[in-house]
Amino acid sequence: MxxxxxxxxxxxxxxxxxxxxxxxxxxxxxxxxxxxxxxxxxxxxxxxxxxxxxxSFTKYNLLQAPKFTGLENFTRMLGDERLHNALGVTFVYVFVSVPLQLAAALALAVLLDRGLRGLAFYRSVFYLPSLLGSSVAIAVLWKQVFGSEGLVNVFLGFFGVEGQSWIANPSTALSTLITLNVWTFGAPMVIFLAGLRQIPTMYYEAAEVDGATKWQRFLRITLPLLTPIIFFNLVLQIIHAFQSFTQAFIISGGTGGPADSTLFYTLYLYNRGFANFDMGYASALAWVLLLIIGAFTAINFWASKYWVFYDD
CATH class of the missing domain: 1.20.5 (Single alpha-helices involved in coiled-coils or other helix-helix interfaces)
Structure with missing residues (x-):
């Protein structure tokens, strides 16, 4: 053995x-x-x-060797009024366009979830703007649509309303960029649609038997069970909105005008680095943007425990 x-x-x-x-x-x-x-x-x-x-801790202009300056670039931001304006413009853009975009995406997803004939076609059509929304071609098209002789003014002309150059007016220029971002609701819409397909129909059947209206079923069943998808889309779209650059660059000609009304944080960063050759300051701005995005993401994850519902 x-x-x-x-x-x-x-x-x-x-x-x-x-x-x-x-x-x-x-x-x-x-x-x-x-x-x-x-x-x-x-x-x-x-x-x-x-x-x-x-x-980010140096003074560097691309022509000479970097010179270490410590925290000078970061303390310099405190007195940079143009930077403060860029932060304000960016925050308005993020806090207005992202909720509107997600609301539009959710509304379209609910409509498409009703078994619409030709669903694949409509889903592709609505998703297409998300693929093109950040492209130069769409930004140029948007500039023409909201120009003094653009389609918006042509449409208003039928009702006897005299149009204006919407992108040349400081009070409306940012609104055109917000509208463009809302128009690119295709990606979150597809994700919402997938989430809606995962909600068990027995919940709706039980609620219908109890006499719940469609609106009550949406508020009591659809929204709570869809909160993980809403949270996912919210985090992604906030990050994407903070990084927006192409639209503002094309529509304003790279200046952030008129009157800095479309001066996004990323556009200001680009101008400091590649127009003014202040690469040290631009690098510091880039890291501050990373911290801002990280902070908002952390806040969203912390707050999610109070409103995100998981079925398990």
């Missing part, structure tokens, strides 16, 4: 060594396939971030 046990132990040891050898071989293959991703992460993401972090 001891000899048989010894043979079994040797067999087990050999099998273990073979398995370990196979695991090492698999790991090498995995690392080989992941190598391009790790290389891209190091050279394109992590590396530039670390360089930007260093430059």
């Amino acid at each position: 001891s000899a048989i046990g010894e043979l079994r132990k040797i067999s087990t040891d050999k099998k273990t060594k073979a398995e370990k050898k196979a695991d090492r071989r698999d790991n090498k293959a995995a690392y080989l396939f992941l190598a391009p991703w790790f290389l891209g992460l190091s050279l394109i993401t992590v590396g530039p971030m670390l360089v930007s972090l260093y430059l």
Whole structure:
């Protein structure tokens, strides 16, 4: 019996060594396939971030070597009135356009969830603006639509209303960008539609038997069970809105005008870095933007425990 046990132990040891050898071989293959991703992460993401972090503590104009200045770039922000204006414009854009965009996306998703004929076609049509909304072509088109002779003024002319150049008026220029962001509701709409399809129909059937109206069913069943999807879309769209750049750059010609009414934070950052060659200050602005986005994301996650409902 001891000899048989010894043979079994040797067999087990050999099998273990073979398995370990196979695991090492698999790991090498995995690392080989992941190598391009790790290389891209190091050279394109992590590396530039670390360089930007260093430059944020320096004075650098692209022509001379960076000169370390400590916290000067960050203290300089406290007296930068144009930066304060850019922050105000960006906050208005985020806090107005994101709720309106999500409301439009949810409304369309509820309508499409009713079994509309040709659902795939309408879903694709409504999703298309999300693919094009951040492109230069759509920004140029938007500039023409809200120009002095654009489609908006042509439409108003049928009712005898004299139009204006909406993008040249400081009181309405930002509204055109908000409208553009609301128009790109396709991506959150598709996500809402997927969430609506996951709500069990038995809840609606039970509520209908109890005499609940459609509005009551929406408030008591749809919204609570859809809160995880609302939270997901809210976080994504807030991050995306803070990073908006192309629309303001094209419509204002890169200046943030008229009267800095469309001067987004990202546009001001771009102007400081590539128009004024103040790369040190621009790097500091970039890290402050990262902190702002991180803070809003953290606040959303903290607040989610008070209003996000999970079925399990």
